[in-house]
Structure formats: structure tokens, C-alpha cells
Amino acid sequence: MQRRRRVHPVYLSMAVVILTLVVTSGCAVPGYSERDAMLFEDKIHTEFKAGGFSPNSSHFTGGSGFGVRVNYEYEYGMHFGFEFDTIDDVEGAMFVETAAESVVGYFDANDPIAIRSVGERAIGKIDRRAFLVNLDWDVPLSKDGNLPFIRYGVGIGGLMANSTTSAEYLADIAADNVGNVPAVAVSDQFMFLLRPSASLRWAFADGAFTLLAEAQYDIASSEVRIDIDGDGDSAGDLDYGGLNGFVGIDFSF
Numbered sequence: 001m002q003r004r005r006r007v008h009p010v011y012l013s014m015a016v017v018i019l020t021l022v023v024t025s026g027c028a029v030p031g032y033s034e035r036d037a038m039l040f041e042d043k044i045h046t047e048f049k050a051g052g053f054s055p056n057s058s059h060f061t062g063g064s065g066f067g068v069r070v071n072y073e074y075e076y077g078m079h080f081g082f083e084f085d086t087i088d089d090v091e092g093a094m095f096v097e098t099a100a101e102s103v104v105g106y107f108d109a110n111d112p113i114a115i116r117s118v119g120e121r122a123i124g125k126i127d128r129r130a131f132l133v134n135l136d137w138d139v140p141l142s143k144d145g146n147l148p149f150i151r152y153g154v155g156i157g158g159l160m161a162n163s164t165t166s167a168e169y170l171a172d173i174a175a176d177n178v179g180n181v182p183a184v185a186v187s188d189q190f191m192f193l194l195r196p197s198a199s200l201r202w203a204f205a206d207g208a209f210t211l212l213a214e215a216q217y218d219i220a221s222s223e224v225r226i227d228i229d230g231d232g233d234s235a236g237d238l239d240y241g242g243l244n245g246f247v248g249i250d251f252s253f
Helices: 009-028 112-116 167-175
Strands: 043-055 063-073 078-091 123-140 149-165 184-186 189-204 209-218 221-228 231-239 242-252
Touching: 043 078, 043 209, 063 123, 063 242, 078 149, 078 242, 112 221, 112 231, 123 189, 149 167, 149 184, 149 209, 167 184, 189 221
Parallel strands: none
Antiparallel strands: 043 063, 043 242, 063 078, 078 123, 123 149, 149 189, 184 221, 189 209, 209 242, 221 231
């Protein structure tokens, strides 16, 4: 049975608030003239960064990876660009049968509802691939261009969760279906991703390169879909969000 997913109204509200803050921030930050405080203008920036991910869901542990961002900086410190990052080997908790599931034949192939009832516990690990369009804003901490500055903004795009099915879960299914084991797999998931971010940056060599430390918060959720002999259906919703932390370098020209 297919279900139409709806974007949670809280996520839509957060997106509106974040976009409004980014767009209006130049008028809201006191103490300097935006044009006088500009650090760079009309440049292409390319970022390379590495870091890790800390998930919201207690099912997963953290993972590590890298990211690349290319953006164009225009007047008043606004940046528009694109970002790709990947976090690999976000491990799921080991699957352990409950008392009810330990009954012989619980995961019988003739009972797909029982097979899917485990939900997120069927996921052994995921590899995350994020693709975003970003809008960011520079906030200098001083008119002195040699001091660090803050950049904050928001990214909107998609998250691909490449899922690996739990080996322990598959073993229990095989034990309950001797001689007639169904093909069971957790499907990869593609979902909407909203990512507010903030970073501390320090430019050197007249802005030719910049050291950065960035925090990002992923807001994303999706169904867990489990395929049984090609028949995929929902096994419940899962929060794929969490906190990313990156350090890296930004080259500009």
C-alpha cells in the first residue's frame, strides 16, 4: 500500500523563518555599513571540507565524510551556490529479536506485515549523499578585515540515504523460511533536506584562501521502505536529521 508523504508544517515554518532572517539580516545587523564591511565581492569560492555527522535518531551512530561547495559572492556579502557532501558508514544498532519475534515462524514469507514491522531496526547502516542549493550571508565581527567573520545561511535540496539491510535481521528471516527464503531489502530513500548552517571563517592572503569551521543542522525525514520479493511498502517513518561538523579551506578567485 502506497502512502503520500506530506512535508511536516513545522519544517515549512522553519524554512520560512530561516529564509526571512537571511534575506533581511543585512538591515538587522547594527554597527557597520554593509558595503564598507564587505570582505570580498564578485568572486567564485570553492570549499573543500571534512568532518562528521551526529544523528538525531538513537538507531544510528555517527559517521564521517567530506563536502565540496562552489558559490558566487556578490555585493553585500551574499553568496549563492551549490553543495555536495557525503557521510559514509552511519551504522545502525544491531538487530536483536524481541520476545514476540523469537517465536518460530514469526517472519514467515506469508506474513509481510510481520517482516516489515521491525521498521528502522532493519537498517544495518546508511551512506548519506546530500545535494543542496545554498544562500549565505557574511557578518563581519569588525571593520578590520584581518579578523574572523561569521557566515550563516540555509541550504535546500535532497538527501539520498543508501541503505544496507541488517545481516542479523536477514538471518532471522532465513531461519523462519527454510527452503523458501524471500528476497528482503531496505530500499534507498531520497527525501527533502533543509539545512541551516553557521560557520566561523578567517581569511588570509587578501582573501585568496579562508580557513573555516562550520556547523550544519539537517532537517530530513522519510519512510523506511522494505521490499519483499519486489513488493515495497512503508515500514514507518524515520528521522534522518542531525548535526554536521566540518573544517576546511575556501579558495577564491
